[in-house]
Amino acid sequence: MKGHRDESGMVPDIRTLSSPARSVGLNRITDESVEAAASVSGGKLHKWIAGSFCLLCILQAALNVSLRLALRTDVTCENRTTVEDSLKKINFALQDSMNKEREEQERQLDYIASQLNFLTKEREELKRKLEDFDSRDDCLQxxxxxxxxxxxxxxxxxxxxxxxxxxxxxxxxxxxxxxxxxxxxxxxxxxxxxxxxxxxxxxxxxxxxxxxxxxxxxxxxxxxxxxxxxxxxxxx
Known part of the structure; x- marks a missing residue:
């Protein structure tokens, strides 16, 4: 009788068995095949689930990084805008202060110039009167x-x-x-x-x-x- 060896020993060739025995043999073989297929499918399913989980982890990490970068970019832009606004305000305040200081200095210079002009004219008038007095007074004397x-x-x-x-x-x-x-x-x-x-x-x-x-x-x-x-x- 032809057969094959499994873990329990010799297994009869199913073709030489009677119908009841063949049915039992087929059932046994079918059950073993299902278990084997289930075992193989279960392994692939576990691998597929594990691979999918890893992919999800990678996607989650990439999403987290993208969100952090986006948030950091928003914060950086917001901070930059705030800094630029502050600098503009400071520059405007400094410019206004400098303009007021310059106007005040110009007013002071104008006042000094007017006083100098007045004093110059007064000096010239006094000098003229003195010269006049010298010549005329000498003649009058x-x-x-x-x-x-x-x-x-x-x-x-x-x-x-x-x-x-x-x-x-x-x-x-x-x-x-x-x-x-x-x-x-x-x-x-x-x-x-x-x-x-x-x-x-x-x-x-x-x-x-x-x-x-x-x-x-x-x-x-x-x-x-x-x-x-x-x-x-x-x-x-």
Whole structure:
């Protein structure tokens, strides 16, 4: 009898068995096959479940990392926006403070400049009055006045002195209106060419006999605070 060996020994060939015995044999073989198939399927199922679980773990880890990155990115963007807003506010406050400080400094500089201008004019006026006082007072102390030139002969006499000298002619009261120290208006004049001119926009309100002694016309308007000789005259 042909057969095969299993764990319990010889197993008869099912084809040589009678129908009842064959049925029992088939049932046995079928049960063993089912158990074997179940055992194989169960192993694959366990492997598949284990693989699926690992895949789920990997996906969960990737999702966690993605969520953390997304949250960190949101927080970073939010923090960056907050920082930028704070910097803008600080910059605006600093700029406003600097503008106010600059405006205050400009006001102070304008005030200082106005005071300096006032003091400069006051000094010039005092100097002019002092110079004026020196020449006029000297003439008055002598019972005379600064020279008044009313004709060519007087002009010729003074020109021949060969000195730069003040004469008693001024337009202090009204610019361009020249008067003598005795309040008489100017009639005969001996202005040098281009004079009077307030040279370089200076306030030239007094008149000197300038150094062009060879010319009959040698009057020049000049600043009253300049230092020059002066000439007095009085009636005899």
């Amino acid at each position: 002598r019972g005379a006045v600064l020279a008044i030139i009313s004709n060519t002969e007087e002009q010729e006499f003074i020109r021949l002195q060969q000195k730069v000298m003040w004469i008693g002619l001024t337009d202090r009261e009204t610019e361009g209106v020249w008067k003598w120290v005795d309040e008489t208006p100017l009639t005969a004049s001996f202005w040098y060419s281009g004079e009077p001119n307030n040279f370089k926009r200076r306030n030239e309100d007094c008149v000197v006999i300038n150094h062009y002694y060879d010319y009959e016309n040698n009057w020049n308007d000049a600043a009253c605070e300049n230092l020059n000789f002066w000439l007095c005259e009085k009636d005899m």
